[in-house]
Amino acid sequence: xxxxxxxxxxxxxxxISLETIAKKIKTPFYIYSEESIKKNISDYLADATSxxxxxxxxxxxxxxxLLKLIASQGMGFDVVSKGELHRAIKAGANPxxxxxxxxxxxxxEIAYALNNKILCFNVESEEELYxxxxxxxxxxTRANVSIxxxxxxxxxxxxxxxxxxxxxKFGIAYEDALGxxxxxxxxxxxxxxGIDFHIGSQxxxxxxxxxxxxxxxxxxxxxxxxxIKLSHIDVGGGLGISYENEKLISKQDFIKMIINSLTDLNLxxxxxxxxxxxxxxxxLVSQVQYVKESKSKNFLIIDASMSExxxxxxxxxxxxxxxxxxxxxxNKIFDVVGPVCESADFLGKDRELNCQxxxxxxxxxxxxxxxxxxxxxxxxxxxxxxxxxNNEVKLIRSxxxxxxIIENENC
Ligand SMILES: Cc1ncc(COP(=O)(O)O)c(C=O)c1O
Numbered sequence: 001x002x003x004x005x006x007x008x009x010x011x012x013x014x015x016i017s018l019e020t021i022a023k024k025i026k027t028p029f030y031i032y033s034e035e036s037i038k039k040n041i042s043d044y045l046a047d048a049t050s051x052x053x054x055x056x057x058x059x060x061x062x063x064x065x066l067l068k069l070i071a072s073q074g075m076g077f078d079v080v081s082k083g084e085l086h087r088a089i090k091a092g093a094n095p096x097x098x099x100x101x102x103x104x105x106x107x108x109e110i111a112y113a114l115n116n117k118i119l120c121f122n123v124e125s126e127e128e129l130y131x132x133x134x135x136x137x138x139x140x141t142r143a144n145v146s147i148x149x150x151x152x153x154x155x156x157x158x159x160x161x162x163x164x165x166x167x168x169k170f171g172i173a174y175e176d177a178l179g180x181x182x183x184x185x186x187x188x189x190x191x192x193x194g195i196d197f198h199i200g201s202q203x204x205x206x207x208x209x210x211x212x213x214x215x216x217x218x219x220x221x222x223x224x225x226x227x228i229k230l231s232h233i234d235v236g237g238g239l240g241i242s243y244e245n246e247k248l249i250s251k252q253d254f255i256k257m258i259i260n261s262l263t264d265l266n267l268x269x270x271x272x273x274x275x276x277x278x279x280x281x282x283x284l285v286s287q288v289q290y291v292k293e294s295k296s297k298n299f300l301i302i303d304a305s306m307s308e309x310x311x312x313x314x315x316x317x318x319x320x321x322x323x324x325x326x327x328x329x330x331n332k333i334f335d336v337v338g339p340v341c342e343s344a345d346f347l348g349k350d351r352e353l354n355c356q357x358x359x360x361x362x363x364x365x366x367x368x369x370x371x372x373x374x375x376x377x378x379x380x381x382x383x384x385x386x387x388x389x390n391n392e393v394k395l396i397r398s399x400x401x402x403x404x405i406i407e408n409e410n411c
Contacts, residue, residue, distance in 0.1 A: 001280055001320075001364050003033040009326040011362060014388040018285060018324045021393055022360050025386065028286040028304035029399070030371050034069060034389040036281035037367075041073040043251040044273065047259065051268045055099050057237045058084040060274030060368040061282070063385055065396035067091035070277065076119070078237070078272040082109040089116060099234065099270065101148065101198070103128075103169055110135045110143075120144035122196050122234065124171055126180055129190070136189035145184060146194030146234055149177045149219065151212040155200040155238075171197065177219055181228050192228060194270070195220065198236025201275060204248045206257050209235060213261050220265065233262060234270035241279040243365050244318045251276065275368040282367025284309055284383075285324075286347075288359045289339070298334045300355055305338020306345040307380045309366055310373040313344035321348045324360035336361070340378050371397075376405050 003014045011018050014033045021031070044054055055078040056070045062084060067077070068091045076097025077088040088098055100113050101122040110132050113121065123129050123145050136143040150171035172180055184190050197212050213235070220230065235258055242248055249257075255271075262269055286304035293299075311317035321336050334355075336348040347363055355361065374382045381400035386393050 001036075001283070003036050003281070004283070004322070004362065004364065006326055011322065011324045011326075013283060013362075015391065016388060016393065018360060018362065021386075022285055022287070022324070025285075025384065025393075026399070027360070028284055028302075028308050029384045029386060030282055030284055030308075030366065031386040031388065031393070032066065032278070032282040032367055032396075034387050037066070037069060037278060038073060040251070040277050040281065041070065041075060044255060044271070044277075045074060046252055047255050049259075052255075052259070053097060053232075053268065053270045055097065055234075055270055055272050056277055057272045057274030058088060059372065061278045061370070062087050062372055063396055064091050065387065065394075066278065067093070069387075075277075078274075082106075082112045085109075085113060085116065085118070095119070099146070099196075099272070101196075101272070105131070107131060107135055111139065114139055114141055114143060118144075120146050120193055122146050122148045123180075123184075124148050126172070126176075126183065129180065129184055129187070133187040133190050142189050142191050144191050144193045146196045146230075146232070147172055147177055147180055147184070147192075148196045148198070149174055149216060151197050151199065151215050153199050153208050153212045153215075155203055155208045174215060174219070178222050178226070181223055182226060185226075185228055192230065194230050194232040194234055195223075196234030196236065196270070198272065199238060201238050202240040203238045204240045204246055206249050206254060209238075209254075209258060210261055213258070217265070230267060232268040232270055233265065234272065237272040237274050237276075239273055239276040241276055241365060241368075244320070277368075279368035280365050282365070282370060284363040284366045284370065286361055286363065288355050288357050288361060290357050291334075291355065293332070298332055300334045300336045300351075300353065300361075302336060302338060302347065302361060304347060304363065304383075305340040305378075305380065306342065306347075307338070307340055307377045308374050308383050309347060309363060309370055310375070311366075311369055312347055313342070314373070319348065319366060320364040321351050321353065322362045322364060323353060323355055324362060327354040329354045340380070376400065379405055381405065 080102035148171040331352040384399040385397040
């Protein structure tokens with residue numbers, strides 16, 4: 001990670017010593033770098049034109065302070081629930097820069113989005129289209145829609161984060177899309193404004209996007225022949241980050257290539273990046289509780305677990321684990337595990353480390369799909385979140401208290 005570096009054998013994050021920070025803050029905690037988030041956004045926006053809209057995908061990290069920061073840098077939002085829309089509005093987002101994706105929007109959620117006059121619904125099924133139309137008719141308003149088309153493109157990523165293939169639940173099958181547009185055109189309270197796709201997450205190359213664009217373009221030609229005119233194409237999110245020194249296409253090249261491939265269409269272009277905005281801007285700081293060694297296996301038992309970071313057990317995701325104090329002693333191989341009572345509770349397997357109990361370690365690249373996936377499993381408080389902004393460490397979410405965890409239960 002760019003914002004992490006050793007200085008005299010001690011790890012600094014955004015120029016501040018993590019040992020010093022952890023003297024004042026109880027581990028485990030998340031901490032983000034404002035500077036890195038701003039840099040990621042400016043890399044995306046460098047070649048943006050007035051016809052491009054960047055809608056940060058709130059699901060990647062929905063902390064309201066981060067949403068405010070991201071909105072202040074010129075981004076709109078992609079939301080997938082009433083809760084995420086509520087957060088975006090609380091963060092002061094302009095609803096006309098919000099798109100609403102997701103396969104299971106309820107009537108209540110549709111009504112909330114219509115009340116807030118969002119830019120458009122990314123529609124994922126025929127029934128959902130009718131539900132939006134009925135709700136808009138009931139509310140005597142009109143709904144802007146884009147149809148999410150599933151381009152059936154294979155993406156090299158974990159199967160749980162591939163979304164653009166026939167067997168995935170997302171979007172409308174390519175061969176059905178024209179028919180759905182024709183039906184949408186006849187509905188009383190629907191305005192068709194776009195077409196969208198999102199093929200998956202942690203994608204490292206441009207090819208699957210270009211393949212998708214090529215088949216979506218064929219569909220747009222058919223739509224035009226049927227007198228269905230669009231004002232935008234939304235190419236989703238999905239660009240990956242380097243967790244384990246993966247080779248990636250740069251954000252600038254990605255944007256240039258997508259814009260070039262779409263110039264002939266003369267449409268506005270929407271992007272929905274999530275992971276690539278915040279993923280490499282956050283770390284989870286944790287303390288080693290116990291070192292457990294045996295002939296067959298060594299364990300570092302740390303105070304972070306799957307309840308703070310679900311990605312390793314959920315996707316087998318790899319995150320670098322780095323000691324805050326560099327050691328000159330020889331390393332051993334450890335599984336780095338948490339205190340949760342599940343064998344799936346691991347943060348890293350077979351890691352070469354030299355740590356003693358009491359040492360601090362950093363789990364890297366956890367800004368996306370980290371804190372948002374945390375839970376109170378084993379009645380563990382969700383951890384605090386901080387940000388380094390202008391060389392200051394600022395609290396942006398307190399850790400849960402035990403009373404907060406049980407407050408909705410009948411005691
Ligand atoms: C519809 C949609 N848009 C955008 C994203 C963001 O993807 P990423 O975080 O990989 O950029 C997702 C993530 O799954 C998504 O489902």
